[in-house]
Amino acid sequence: MHLVGYAWLHEAMQLSAFPLRLPAVVQPVTRLEKIGQTLAVPPATAPASDDLLGHVLFALKHEGINLTILAQALPQIPATALELALKEAPNGIYIRKACYLREAFTGEEVPQHAPVRGGFVALFDPKRYVTRPGERNSRWRVEFNGLGTLDYCATVERTQRIMELQAHDILGRAKAFMASLPPVMMDRAINWAYLHETKDSFAIEREAPSEDKSRRFIQLLRQAHERQPLTEEYLVALQNATVSNPYDLAAAFRHEQNHLAGALQGAAGVTYVPPPPDLCRELMEHLMQFANEAPTQIDPLVAAGIISFGFVLLHPFMDGNGRLSRFLIHQVLCRANALENGLLLPVSVAMKREERLYLESLQEFSRPARDFWDVQWIDFGTLAFDFRGHPAIYRFWDATPGVTFTMEMAQHALEVELREETAFLGCYDAVYKAVDEQFDIRGSDLANLVMMCLTNNGVVSKHRRKQYQYTVPAEVFDYIEEAAQQVLTEQRTTR
DSSP states (O other): OOOOOOHHHHTTTTTHHHHHHHHEEEEOOOOEEEETTTEEEEEGGGGHHHHHHHHHHHHHHHOOOHHHHOOOOOOOSHHHHHHHHHHHHHTTTHHHHEEEHHHHHHOOOOSSSSSSOOOOSSSOTTTTTTOOOEETTTTTTTEEEEEEESSSSOOOOOOOOHHHHHHHHHHHHHOOOHHTTHHHHHHHHHHHHHHHHHHHHHHHHHOOOOOOHHHHHHHHHHHGGGGOOOOOHHHHHHHHOOOOGGOOOOOSOOOOOOOEESSSSGGEEEEEEEOOOHHHHHHHHHHHHHHHHHGSSSSSHOOOOOOHHHHHHHSSSSSSSHHHHHHHHHHHHHHOOOOOTTTTHHHHHHHTHHHHHHHHHHHHHHHHHTTTEEEEEEEEEEEEEESSSEEEEEEEEHHHHHHHHHHHHHHHHHIIIIHHHHHHHHHEEEEEEEEHOOOOOOHHHHHHHHHHHTTTTTTTOOOHHHHTTTTSOOHHHHHHHHHOOOOOOHHHHHO
16 A cells, blocks of 8 residues: 555654544545545655655645644754755745744754745645634744644644534523523523532542532632633642542642553553653643633634643643543633623533543544553552653644534533523422412422422322322322423423
8 A cells, every 4th residue: 555645654754643534545546535534646646655755745735734743754854855845846835834844843944045925824724624813934924823832732623513513603502592591590500500510520530529529619610700811820729629639639730640541450451641741741831821812712612622622631630630621611611701690501411421422532532642652560559651652642633523522512511401401490490389379388398399200200209209298298299290290291392
């Protein structure tokens, strides 16, 4: 199989990179076209097999931007090779991009025999990628418009699914929906969202929070509306607020290697290894800078997906990373001023329902990253970690799966979780009022029975009838059922 472009560079230069989703391969075709899971390339279009720069230029022209591969390949191409190619096409778009990136990755200038002319070109094609306002390099007339910097950058492709989700205007719909509710109902729906977001964020980590833990996490969620910039000090304070074990409280970003493990024992059970501590701390600085700028520059939900998944993949603390990563979704949306009046989209509730998809989104990165680590079992509870890859696999990453999942969960949180809970509260109020007008029942008993009846499809179970037989007359149970079934029927017919 004759590989081309990034696939050729990856294999021929033995680079550290994740498998390509669409490798370019020479095939008997007359034009470039996608065939199955490959980009079919006509033989006449393919660079010579030993032409390093030719494969880079092909990739830049036809395959988009893969900074993980470019950061490793370009420094190995002599500056003289780029200088010669520049002479042949002094204003060529792709040679300019190659020269710009090589200078950024090496600090070594590529000689120019004449100033580059023409308009500025965007490094990332805005038609293909989500981009943000760029930083212009006058020497090569290239605009860096990536989601980050050339030290840490995510890419998000404008897939059909992401464009559909953006067109749905999830945040605008959330605002409009909450504004349509009576103030008391809105407050109750928001309080429900805070409580269940807390419960399910812990449940994803297989924890049942104590009352104190729940209270602290709800306070944390409400603090998101303060729109405080992310700093190491702030994130440490947040971590301390979410972790109850005093031995797990962080004082700073981690100075030791951590990992995630599955059910298997020893090295075989290690499912993900985040970047080494020094690299992690460096990349966290870049992620925090992005988090403090991007929410007002790009779609807030896209920014939320990048920041939430970026944080959990860097794993800057020894404990509490998962809960904080989900908190950061709210923090980003608040920072973008996308959620007002204390509104919260209960994304963790949606994620808990879709745990398999959540895990699959994380594994898009964690599984291939694991292959670059040599993990040795030393003793029970003690492992040795040796990173055999290039830092570029952590510096430059595809956030498309994480962003897609985040946006889908935000849509689910609004269209299913909040709307269903609000409808439930409306039913509850109607049944409670109908029964209360007919019978004199203790408020707490009536509230519990109405709640349990509605969650049991309008039936008061035999167990509940027996439980309340000495405080509630028998005819009340029947009346609650009658009122509940009437309300539920009316709700179904109006949908």
